[in-house]
Amino acid sequence: MASPTEIAKRYFQAIADHDLEGLAACWAPGGVDRFVGQQELTGPEAVGAYFSGLFAAFPDFRLEVIDTTASRRRVAVRWRARGTFAGPGSFQGFAPNGARIEIEGCDVLTVADERIQHNDAYLDSGGIARQLGFLPPAGSSGEARLTRLANLRTRIGSWLRGARTERVADGVWVVRGGFPSKTMNVYLIEDGGGVTMFDAGIRDMTAAVRSAGARLGGIKRVVLGHADADHRGAAPGVGAPVYCHPAEREAAQSSDPWRYYWDFGKLGPHGRMLLKRVLPLWDGGAVEIAGTVEEGDEIAGFRVVELPGHAPGLIGLFRESDRLALASDCFYTLDPQTGIKGRARVPHPAFNISTEQAAQSIVKLAELEPSAAWAGHANPVRGDVASQLRRAAAETPG
Numbered sequence: 001m002a003s004p005t006e007i008a009k010r011y012f013q014a015i016a017d018h019d020l021e022g023l024a025a026c027w028a029p030g031g032v033d034r035f036v037g038q039q040e041l042t043g044p045e046a047v048g049a050y051f052s053g054l055f056a057a058f059p060d061f062r063l064e065v066i067d068t069t070a071s072r073r074r075v076a077v078r079w080r081a082r083g084t085f086a087g088p089g090s091f092q093g094f095a096p097n098g099a100r101i102e103i104e105g106c107d108v109l110t111v112a113d114e115r116i117q118h119n120d121a122y123l124d125s126g127g128i129a130r131q132l133g134f135l136p137p138a139g140s141s142g143e144a145r146l147t148r149l150a151n152l153r154t155r156i157g158s159w160l161r162g163a164r165t166e167r168v169a170d171g172v173w174v175v176r177g178g179f180p181s182k183t184m185n186v187y188l189i190e191d192g193g194g195v196t197m198f199d200a201g202i203r204d205m206t207a208a209v210r211s212a213g214a215r216l217g218g219i220k221r222v223v224l225g226h227a228d229a230d231h232r233g234a235a236p237g238v239g240a241p242v243y244c245h246p247a248e249r250e251a252a253q254s255s256d257p258w259r260y261y262w263d264f265g266k267l268g269p270h271g272r273m274l275l276k277r278v279l280p281l282w283d284g285g286a287v288e289i290a291g292t293v294e295e296g297d298e299i300a301g302f303r304v305v306e307l308p309g310h311a312p313g314l315i316g317l318f319r320e321s322d323r324l325a326l327a328s329d330c331f332y333t334l335d336p337q338t339g340i341k342g343r344a345r346v347p348h349p350a351f352n353i354s355t356e357q358a359a360q361s362i363v364k365l366a367e368l369e370p371s372a373a374w375a376g377h378a379n380p381v382r383g384d385v386a387s388q389l390r391r392a393a394a395e396t397p398g
Contacts, residue, residue, distance in 0.1 A: 225328025
């Protein structure tokens, strides 16, 4: 029986010989040839087709093995290849241009029953693109122009989709996002070498909150204040487990950006047209929920407070040590139809499951006597917070 190393050598010799039948015969049916960061092929048919196209694009393609290292069923093969992009075949959609390439790479093959079961191929695709003329040479004026263009694109993207991060209290930061006025708030709370993220804003904030979290040690978990589209948007792309109240779990895991109780008929014509358009754009889609949190649970030094009304399972976080409240959409400090900021108010009836209950939750929050209450949008309430919240609750829309 041939050893894994012998199978690997047989395979690379077949490639060097342009022997399509021989290299395909080395693969187990259903084996996976993975070009790391690029594509995956299923052997033997797709692997054979790939090399058939490669040899047609580089008719003088030559490959030599530099060295091999084996451990049980796994064999690492370092190799060097060269060839001329002479055609007649194309390469990754590009027409032959006569360019000459010389590259090195490494394949890590897993072999069982004298067949390749899996391969991870590592090669410098950027280096190949430069040699073929698809990217400018390293250190050239062309590369400098390309770098400037990429930086310009980054600046424009930051202007359109970027966010601002500011410290709001000891161990607590707010990331403000949303074009153009940055009224979407996501909170990062210091948590054992990383941060817990409270609320998840909109989809366009994903890169910004991920970067802000990375600078603070990494996002360990996400806790949703509720599952509305503009509060779960970045959650799927953060790469951390997500938690919410049990009453929000179904909505969080749904692909539907709309809540069943929303009533756009309660909005003015402008607000109805605008919000129907932007809410699906803000949404990041269904969220996988790792677990739930309820009244009294402890999260990174804060206590969970249930504040239903705007949403059935809306929660806030309250910290006894400095009486800081992070309240999600328990209250608004802006008009959702115009974006105009102002004093605290009951969330708009068009988006509440119960406006009366929402007002009661504002009173519940006021009874905690917060030193500051940060909303899910726009500005916090400071100063005599309890009085401002009670006034907002008393002005409940009819």
